[in-house]
Amino acid sequence: MHTVLGTRHGGARRALLLRGCRIAGEAAAGDERDILVGEDGRIASIGHRLEVGPDVIGVDLRGALVSPGFVDVHQHLDKTGVLKFTPNPSGTLQGAREAFARYARQAPEDDVTRRAARTMERCLARGTTAIRSHINVDKDAGFNGINALARLRSEWADRLTLQLVAFMTPHPNQDIEWLEKNIDAAVEQADAVGGTPAVAEDPMRYLDILFAAAERHGRPIDLHLDEHLNPERPLFDAVFERVRRFGLQGRTVLGHA
Ligand SMILES: [Zn+2]
Structure with a gap:
């Protein structure tokens, strides 16, 4: 299990892209989606293969279950x-x-x-x-x-x-x-x-x-x-x-x- 604890790098917060998540309670088996977490720590968008800028930190979660805390x-x-x-x-x-x-x-x-x-x-x-x-x-x-x-x-x-x-x-x-x-x-x-x-x-x-x-x-x-x-x-x-x-x-x- 991964716990994504924050996006603080060098003092400034950066956005995070969680790739290939299976979302608890929503995704059918095998349905993997990306979750974009904004600089404010909140979920900005969820979708298939989201395109993001170079500033965003990518985390490969391929197939991992993602749930609320x-x-x-x-x-x-x-x-x-x-x-x-x-x-x-x-x-x-x-x-x-x-x-x-x-x-x-x-x-x-x-x-x-x-x-x-x-x-x-x-x-x-x-x-x-x-x-x-x-x-x-x-x-x-x-x-x-x-x-x-x-x-x-x-x-x-x-x-x-x-x-x-x-x-x-x-x-x-x-x-x-x-x-x-x-x-x-x-x-x-x-x-x-x-x-x-x-x-x-x-x-x-x-x-x-x-x-x-x-x-x-x-x-x-x-x-x-x-x-x-x-x-x-x-x-x-x-x-x-x-x-x-x-x-x-x-x-x-x-x-x-
Ligand atoms: Zn007790």
């Missing part, structure tokens, strides 16, 4: 590439959570930046141009992850659209007061509010804190819901009631359900 709606860029630092002999989800919390407590801030940037680079090289990432904010990670990713979001803005979910992570025996005290500062840097209500000691109070913050800051909600195997305690109804109460219809995503 991929959108990845669920990543954890603060946790990418930590497997070797976070052994989890129990093999359980809770074991993994604790291993990451231990690691996050001592990881320097530039460590998140390095790991996240490397994964973003790989995603971009394989065609992903937009990512929504959940970033832990809790007593262990503090604001390390969200600060680092907020900087990357602006540094990468012309290549990759990054959306950050302030993921207010509750841990067993962790008082909810820390999350409540720090949620505004976290959400100010984020594009959405998230968390894992099933893990909170008081899921109802926790959900109220998240939804109230989303309403205060005008942000959507993106939760990891019912990340457990107990059919006796699903939280969907509690979430739906709050979606209505806080007016977040159409702005709520439930994942890991």
Whole structure:
């Protein structure tokens, strides 16, 4: 797969001619067309064997599929590439959570930046141009992850659209007061509010804190819901009631359900 990242040569932008493309969703098998990308980075024309001037850079894509950039709606860029630092002999989800919390407590801030940037680079090289990432904010990670990713979001803005979910992570025996005290500062840097209500000691109070913050800051909600195997305690109804109460219809995503 090729990803055409830009046309900047010697400081000035130049037009690009992508030759012999099979366009996703449009071309019949074997139908190859050229795509002319203008100096402004936008598609100027599509056709068979386009004639262009000598200033245009040609890229031979003969037979390659050309599609819009991929959108990845669920990543954890603060946790990418930590497997070797976070052994989890129990093999359980809770074991993994604790291993990451231990690691996050001592990881320097530039460590998140390095790991996240490397994964973003790989995603971009394989065609992903937009990512929504959940970033832990809790007593262990503090604001390390969200600060680092907020900087990357602006540094990468012309290549990759990054959306950050302030993921207010509750841990067993962790008082909810820390999350409540720090949620505004976290959400100010984020594009959405998230968390894992099933893990909170008081899921109802926790959900109220998240939804109230989303309403205060005008942000959507993106939760990891019912990340457990107990059919006796699903939280969907509690979430739906709050979606209505806080007016977040159409702005709520439930994942890991
Ligand atoms: Zn997740």
